[in-house]
Amino acid sequence: MMKTIIIHATVLTVNNTNEVIYDGAIAFENGVLTYVGPTPEELDTYGEVIDAQGRIVMPGLVNTHGHTGMSLLRGYADDLPLQEWLETKMWPLEAQFTEEHVRWGTSLSIVEMLKTGTTTFVDMYDHMDIVAELTVASGMRARLCRGVIGLCPPEEQTRKLEEASAFAAKWNGAANGRVMTMMAPHGAYTCPPDYIERIVARAHELDLPVHIHMSETEWEVQQNVNDYGTRPVEHLEKLGVFNRPTLVAHAVHLTDEELDTLAKYDVKVSHNPISNLKLGSGIARVPDMMERGICVSLGTDSSASNNNLDLFEEMKMVALLHKGHRQNPVLVPATEALRMATIYGAEAVFMEDRIGSLEVGKQADFIILDSGRVFFHPSHDPISHVVYAASGRDVKDVFVQGVQLVKDGRCLTMDEEAVIENANRMFARLEKK
Ligand SMILES: CSC[C@H]1O[C@@H](n2cnc3c(O)ncnc32)[C@H](O)[C@@H]1O
Numbered sequence: 001m002m003k004t005i006i007i008h009a010t011v012l013t014v015n016n017t018n019e020v021i022y023d024g025a026i027a028f029e030n031g032v033l034t035y036v037g038p039t040p041e042e043l044d045t046y047g048e049v050i051d052a053q054g055r056i057v058m059p060g061l062v063n064t065h066g067h068t069g070m071s072l073l074r075g076y077a078d079d080l081p082l083q084e085w086l087e088t089k090m091w092p093l094e095a096q097f098t099e100e101h102v103r104w105g106t107s108l109s110i111v112e113m114l115k116t117g118t119t120t121f122v123d124m125y126d127h128m129d130i131v132a133e134l135t136v137a138s139g140m141r142a143r144l145c146r147g148v149i150g151l152c153p154p155e156e157q158t159r160k161l162e163e164a165s166a167f168a169a170k171w172n173g174a175a176n177g178r179v180m181t182m183m184a185p186h187g188a189y190t191c192p193p194d195y196i197e198r199i200v201a202r203a204h205e206l207d208l209p210v211h212i213h214m215s216e217t218e219w220e221v222q223q224n225v226n227d228y229g230t231r232p233v234e235h236l237e238k239l240g241v242f243n244r245p246t247l248v249a250h251a252v253h254l255t256d257e258e259l260d261t262l263a264k265y266d267v268k269v270s271h272n273p274i275s276n277l278k279l280g281s282g283i284a285r286v287p288d289m290m291e292r293g294i295c296v297s298l299g300t301d302s303s304a305s306n307n308n309l310d311l312f313e314e315m316k317m318v319a320l321l322h323k324g325h326r327q328n329p330v331l332v333p334a335t336e337a338l339r340m341a342t343i344y345g346a347e348a349v350f351m352e353d354r355i356g357s358l359e360v361g362k363q364a365d366f367i368i369l370d371s372g373r374v375f376f377h378p379s380h381d382p383i384s385h386v387v388y389a390a391s392g393r394d395v396k397d398v399f400v401q402g403v404q405l406v407k408d409g410r411c412l413t414m415d416e417e418a419v420i421e422n423a424n425r426m427f428a429r430l431e432k433k
């Protein structure tokens with residue numbers, strides 16, 4: 001592959017010092033960054049030179065929790081609490097999902113994520129072979145898992161576990177490492193304890209991380225106490241979950257002791273502020289997590305509870321929400337919000353050696369924003385503008401592993417019109433009550 005260099009950009013490296021390089025450049029070859037620094041005078045050695053004057057170049061965003069197939073249910077059931085939303089709206093429709101529903105729901109998600117600057121996503125869902133195939137075809141990077149709900153007879157539990165394991169073993173490392181996998185019990189309230197232990201044992205055997213919903217609502221915490229005599233964190237600790245590298249989604253309702261436990265085991269958190277607000281679940285103790293050194297990353301959850309996959313919105317939300325909630329404007333500064341959407345996201349999906357920042361040796365996963373638009377001016381603090389003023393609609397170009405996937409706002413690897421048409425067709429076929 002030829003050497004490419006992008007010059008005259010404002011480069012947000014998101015390295016250890018959050019360095020911003022004005023009139024900066026990044027170069028890459030074979031999908032790997034070979035240069036990050038000021039625009040060099042000598043450009044003869046590069047096969048392709050891209051002038052990014054008036055643009056911001058930054059790491060691709062990492063969405064650490066979602067269910068991509070559920071974009072098919074965007075707007076279908078709003079303004080309900082989680083349990084009612086799941087039991088009366090989501091699960092009855094998902095029970096009708098075939099591979100084709102997941103294909104077009106996931107395609108809708110992938111196009112949206114790519115066009116709004118997400119280059120890596122986590123997906124916990126069913127029919128995951130389809131999701132993996134689409135990930136490969138789209139050029140995105142992902143950490144995928146077949147989510148298992150254990151509220152079913154033992155034979156069914158075993159079938160799901162075997163399916164999840166086979167998927168995880170088959171796809172881990174696929175597409176030159178762009179697809180990685182995990183094992184995923186859906187939650188402590190949907191999986192009996194012995195089932196969680198079996199899933200974790202399988203994660204040990206396959207040497208994979210664990211992903212799970214945890215402590216999302218007060219109802220869930222109380223249910224855990226009623227059923228097992230402990231709150232979810234102690235429950236999962238006892239079941240050995242945290243002995244594996246673990247990414248928990250939500251982590252809204254936590255005591256001080258539970259926060260200490262997460263810090264002790266280096267459990268990664270996917271904070272989903274917009275979904276938590278929309279479902280009325282509550283506000284996670286993010287400033288207390290940060291104080292303890294817990295890795296806090298950002299997730300959208302699905303389009304059915306968000307209702308989009310624009311991670312720029314989560315970045316702004318996390319920076320604002322906790323300031324307002326604690327009446328303290330110092331909390332979650334813009335630099336930390338940006339890190340949550342990039343390098344902390346990379347840590348949360350256990351890929352920080354490869355993605356999350358623009359540094360030589362890392363993968364060339366990056367996005368280019370049009371910073372000529374009026375709300376990027378005066379242009380003295382690009383990190384502030386990216387977090388507080390920008391949106392996913394400002395993303396012009398997207399590269400993963402050095403391959404361009406979005407060019408001037410158009411997705412090169414997916415047929416957007418066909419995706420929209422098919423998603424509408426598949427939604428129309430579902431029987432609604
Ligand atoms: C089979 S794994 C995916 C499963 O998760 C459900 N889901 C979607 N959003 C949430 C959420 O916020 N909390 C808990 N579970 C959620 C989805 O409906 C799928 O069945």
Ligand SMILES: [Zn+2]
Nearest residue numbers: 066213249301
């Ligand atoms: Zn979820």
